[in-house]
Amino acid sequence: MESSVQSHYSVKKSAAVLGLGTENVVVVKCDERGKMIPAELESSIVTAQEKGLVPFYVNATAGTTVYGAFDPLDAIADICHRHSLWMHVDAAWGGGLLMSDRHRMKLQGIERAWSVTWNPHKMMGVPLQCSAILVKKRGLLRQCNELGAEYLFQADKHYDVSYDTGDKSIQCGRHVDAFKLWLMWKAKGSQGFGAQVDKCLENAEYLYDQLQRRTGFELVYKNKPEHSNVCFWYTPPSLRGLPLGPDRDTRLHQVAPQIKGRMMEKGSVLIGYQPLGAKVNFFRCVFSNPATQQEDIDFLLDEIIRLGHDL
Structure with a gap:
């Protein structure tokens, strides 16, 4: 896993929770503004490969926690494509800028990511908690998470069971956080x-x-x-x-x-x-x-x- 020195602490925490180990998160240098340096990312990938390791995931950030910096997403996407790595963009803080015609260009290249996190409860003012993960490949979350518990997700219900979306998320019971965002979006x-x-x-x-x-x-x-x-x-x-x-x-x-x-x-x-x-x-x-x-x-x-x- 590759992540910038300015990335959110949750990257290392996730590596620990998943069992990958925090030592397998490679921290990539940033410039003075807090942006990941593409050349440093590529160097980190090559160095890891030379050690016999298998890089597979790059965590870019759109709106870092401290400086509010935006990583150069297009350049990072080029590197990920060249090395066949999964590109994720943490846009939890900066994703709201996509709503602004004046500032959305700061996220140029985010459309090339394989996954994106976005927290409307931050910049957009939706009441806590409202977090989203967006995955480019349709059906991937279901393939990863589906267990088909028979007491919840019966396949022979009298309606279209594709609306039973719960089995594609990692949680079971949870709030319908998207409803708050939908209401605000309709209003504003x-x-x-x-x-x-x-x-x-x-x-x-x-x-x-x-x-x-x-x-x-x-x-x-x-x-x-x-x-x-x-x-x-x-x-x-x-x-x-x-x-x-x-x-x-x-x-x-x-x-x-x-x-x-x-x-x-x-x-x-x-x-x-x-x-x-x-x-x-x-x-x-x-x-x-x-x-x-x-x-x-x-x-x-x-x-x-x-x-x-x-x-």
């Missing part, structure tokens, strides 16, 4: 969902612009965000004169958790933080609610300054 339409997506990405761009104008804030990644993820540091006045180095990093690493603690105690706003590799703790703001307005973003930044100015 594709254009309505697209407008919501556009609004969330406009909010991310506004935050990106404001962070460059305000003193004490620094972007983790300097270029305009591809998705609605915006990652940044807040540096209190006491640290701004310190030279770059381990001492400053150690102190900056403590800033985001302390501000988060004050946010929770005050109850005025809430935002996540995390480290990543050699990067010390930074804030990760992710927009998925189209009701968020620019004044809310201004309040967020003002509140971070108020809560952290004396650290």
